[in-house]
Amino acid sequence: MLLHDEVATALSEGRGVVALETTIVVQGLPAPTNLEVARQCEAAVREGGSVPATIGILDGNVIVGLSAQQLEELASTPRHAAKLSARDLGVALALGADGATTVAGTIAVAHHVGIQVMATGGLGGVHRDAIHSFDESADLTAMSRTPVLVVASGVKSILDIGATLERLDSLGVAIAGFRTKRFPGFYRSDSGFELDWSLEDAGEAAVAFLNHRRFSSTGFLVANPVDENRQLDHQLHDDALTSALARAQQLAVTGKDVTPVLLTEFARFSEGRSVRVNQDLVVSNAALAGQIATAISRATR
Ligand code: PSU
């Protein structure tokens, strides 16, 4: 485990730290936008008063706080870092592999080193054909056993959103919208589903999370919608989705390849517009996560 000096100092001083994942960089977004987004997320966390800790695995070492150069290495073609969920970490380390962590993989590492907040684009969830494929993201079960607050724009709209919300309920994962009671739909500000709770600012989110932790060992999802003016056009979204689902079926993809294929087809169909929305929402989530981590640190110091 290699902790970047700045991250180690911030943790020992009880300052706000935000974990950032690398699957979105390596498997989720096309180059060169991927590295630009990673840089913008780190800057956004800093603006919120916290320290960013981008997490990935290089040569079998878990790195908490990848440098710009290490992140570039991880994302570069010769490396072809694998997509690592929490269950993959042990083997990847044993084999000296390179890897990019998903939300599940990232919160496993974050919790281990004492980081309480993470930001991503859209959480994984139950896939639309799950009744046949059993494809449900390990992000959900990871959140059911890891007390980390995750800021995300809901779950990806390629998923069965209703079923995902039911699973989050069964698994005891706390959910609150950020300044909304409408569950965000990733590329769209509103998925059409209602939430029970809305939090109005970072301070409120911090207090809610700290109280949640007194009674529960599960995670906490803060659902932060993309700005309405920046969301993907309704019709374009639905057409791209139809095309993406058809493409995944045609390629007969399974397992960890499903989500990257759907996102790539979304980008192709929308001529890059979905990538811009993804960029906007993840940077905004990193900014909010930075503010919440700072508020948690103030409330606990
Ligand atoms: N958010 C994005 N793009 C992504 C992801 C999240 O905007 O690519 C990644 C996260 O790493 C998340 C993963 O954990 O997608 C979900 O993959 P799966 O459905 O295979 O569990």
Ligand code: MN
């Ligand atoms: Mn899956």
